[in-house]
Amino acid sequence: MISIKNLNVWFGQGDDRVHVLKDINLEVKAGESFGLVGESGSGKSTILRTALGLVDDWSGTICIDGIDTRNGDYKKLIRCAQMLFQDPYASLHPRFIVGDTIAEVMKINNIKNYEQRIIELLEAIGLTADHQYRYPHELSGGQRQRVALARSLALEPNVLLLDEPTSALDASIQAEMLNLLNEIKTRLGLTYMIVSHDIAVVSYMCDRLAVMSNGEVVETLSRGQLRGQDSKHDYTKQLISASQR
Amino acid sequence: MSDHLVKVSDLQIGFKNEEGELIPAVRGLSFTLGREKLGIVGESGSGKSLTGRALLGVLPPNAVVSASHLSFENTDLLTAPSAELRKLRGLKMGMILQDPKYSLNPIMKVGNQIIEAIQVSNKISKAKAKKAVFDILEAVKIRDVKRVYKQYPHEVSGGMAQRIMIAMMLVRKPDLLIADEPTSALDVTVQESVLDILDNLVDERNMGLIFISHDLNLVSRFCDRVLVMYSGQVVEELVASKLHDAKHPYTRGLINCMPTLNGSLEPLPVLKRDPSWLGAAQIGSGK
Numbered sequence: 169m170i171s172i173k174n175l176n177v178w179f180g181q182g183d184d185r186v187h188v189l190k191d192i193n194l195e196v197k198a199g200e201s202f203g204l205v206g207e208s209g210s211g212k213s214t215i216l217r218t219a220l221g222l223v224d225d226w227s228g229t230i231c232i233d234g235i236d237t238r239n240g241d242y243k244k245l246i247r248c249a250q251m252l253f254q255d256p257y258a259s260l261h262p263r264f265i266v267g268d269t270i271a272e273v274m275k276i277n278n279i280k281n282y283e284q285r286i287i288e289l290l291e292a293i294g295l296t297a298d299h300q301y302r303y304p305h306e307l308s309g310g311q312r313q314r315v316a317l318a319r320s321l322a323l324e325p326n327v328l329l330l331d332e333p334t335s336a337l338d339a340s341i342q343a344e345m346l347n348l349l350n351e352i353k354t355r356l357g358l359t360y361m362i363v364s365h366d367i368a369v370v371s372y373m374c375d376r377l378a379v380m381s382n383g384e385v386v387e388t389l390s391r392g393q394l395r396g397q398d399s400k401h402d403y404t405k406q407l408i409s410a411s412q413r
Numbered sequence: 414m415s416d417h418l419v420k421v422s423d424l425q426i427g428f429k430n431e432e433g434e435l436i437p438a439v440r441g442l443s444f445t446l447g448r449e450k451l452g453i454v455g456e457s458g459s460g461k462s463l464t465g466r467a468l469l470g471v472l473p474p475n476a477v478v479s480a481s482h483l484s485f486e487n488t489d490l491l492t493a494p495s496a497e498l499r500k501l502r503g504l505k506m507g508m509i510l511q512d513p514k515y516s517l518n519p520i521m522k523v524g525n526q527i528i529e530a531i532q533v534s535n536k537i538s539k540a541k542a543k544k545a546v547f548d549i550l551e552a553v554k555i556r557d558v559k560r561v562y563k564q565y566p567h568e569v570s571g572g573m574a575q576r577i578m579i580a581m582m583l584v585r586k587p588d589l590l591i592a593d594e595p596t597s598a599l600d601v602t603v604q605e606s607v608l609d610i611l612d613n614l615v616d617e618r619n620m621g622l623i624f625i626s627h628d629l630n631l632v633s634r635f636c637d638r639v640l641v642m643y644s645g646q647v648v649e650e651l652v653a654s655k656l657h658d659a660k661h662p663y664t665r666g667l668i669n670c671m672p673t674l675n676g677s678l679e680p681l682p683v684l685k686r687d688p689s690w691l692g693a694a695q696i697g698s699g700k
Binding site for chain 1: 456457458570571572600601602603604605627628629666667670671672673674675676678680681682683684
């Protein structure tokens with residue numbers, strides 16, 4: 169479903185050009201939930217951002233559901249893959265009511281009957297039809313992240329790229345959000361790629377994961393290998409022991 | 414000097430809404446702090462940060478505060494003149510805020526900001542201050558201190574900015590440090606080194622630390638005592654190492670809803686809020 173080959177990414181220009189991702193190769197199967205863990209600055213989010221065309225200076229190939237993300241049809245791509253960002257305070261337009269935020273992507277993509285679809289989406293993510301008239305500042309952090317999720321589901325994608333979907337939320341709200349993400353994944357048959365710095369979250373959510381450090385994938389593990397502490401790399405061991413203290 | 418660094422009894426903080434009604438945010442909070450590490454945990458909106466801010470006197474201007482007692486060492490924080498409070502804040506009390514993006518001055522180089530913090534309390538030469546800045550930045554495990562000294566806040570990463578903020582507070586060597594989610598933005602590996610620094614300061618300098626966090630596991634590992642807050646009240650007070658023996662359903666709910674590395678893959682238990690918790694009796698302040 170997601171195929172990343174020889175991905176290299178650079179930031180900056182001239183003497184300041186920094187090589188931030190080095191030869192990344194990843195394969196994610198349809199219906200799988202794949203995790204990316206690592207410290208901040210290791211390039212986890214950059215992989216997701218590059219996949220959806222938010223980064224310019226890169227080489228290699230990324231295919232999502234058979235669409236080449238560099239040369240393929242961009243409209244098709246965004247209908248197939250959507251992103252959920254970390255910070256629901258920053259990712260929703262403060263002067264748009266919830267309904268308009270969700271409607272915008274559907275209007276751009278000429279989807280008919282979007283009024284009805286807004287209500288379906290809000291109900292699917294555990295809010296009510298009345299929430300479409302609220303502004304983001306009238307919602308809690310967890311509700312805002314649900315609205316952002318409703319927006320990313322509006323185009324009926326097959327793939328969701330989730331960038332730290334719960335790190336801005338309280339533990340109690342995180343539990344609700346993770347349960348919701350799992351339920352929606354099963355119901356809609358989605359494929360997930362989840363970036364998280366929390367290895368416990370990844371162990372709960374993901375079938376397989378890649379551990380990143382300094383712009384490289386140091387190790388790819390299955391959930392079984394992670395839980396059996398069958399990791400070769402010191403950095404992974406450090407992450408595991410830090411989460412178990 | 415009294416045996417308590419901080420004493421708070423019956424602290425109430427509220428905000429007026431548009432109709433002029435007072436909406437309570439902290440209801441009748443009491444606690445004392447010695448030279449120890451006190452953790453305050455709870456969900457967002459439970460009043461933990463407001464409590465910390467009330468001690469420093471840096472609440473938003475529309476907040477309405479009352480208390481039967483609010484003191485730091487021998488100073489009554491409710492009646493002290495603002496010049497005295499300002500002195501306390503400069504020298505003896507410090508606060509580390511959650512978000513370094515908003516708490517550092519964006520148009521001032523990192524080194525100069527820390528020098529400014531030093532010279533508030535200590536009129537030393539620029540050269541000496543510069544040396545102190547290098548030392549404290551090294552202490553918070555910043556690798557290339559000479560480069561960071563000359564950078565602006567937007568040129569450093571979030572984790573680095575947070576450590577700069579911590580360095581800025583520690584360099585004044587306060588007696589009381591209020592740390593509001595100081596490590597939430599940091600990676601686990603960096604988090605450990607920041608906690609070590611705070612730990613050493615409490616031990617060596619006999620500092621009092623109020624550690625505000627929503628991470629129960631972290632608090633139970635790091636602090637001596639924990640107050641669990643729900644909706645502006647303390648619902649439970651615990652010895653930190655006994656956090657996992659907590660009785661209150663709210664505390665239990667907060668512990669159980671966290672995924673664990675080897676936990677079940679069934680849906681996570683979700684916190685069910687019980688209206689009766691609001692009326693829960695205030696648990697007495699730690700003796």
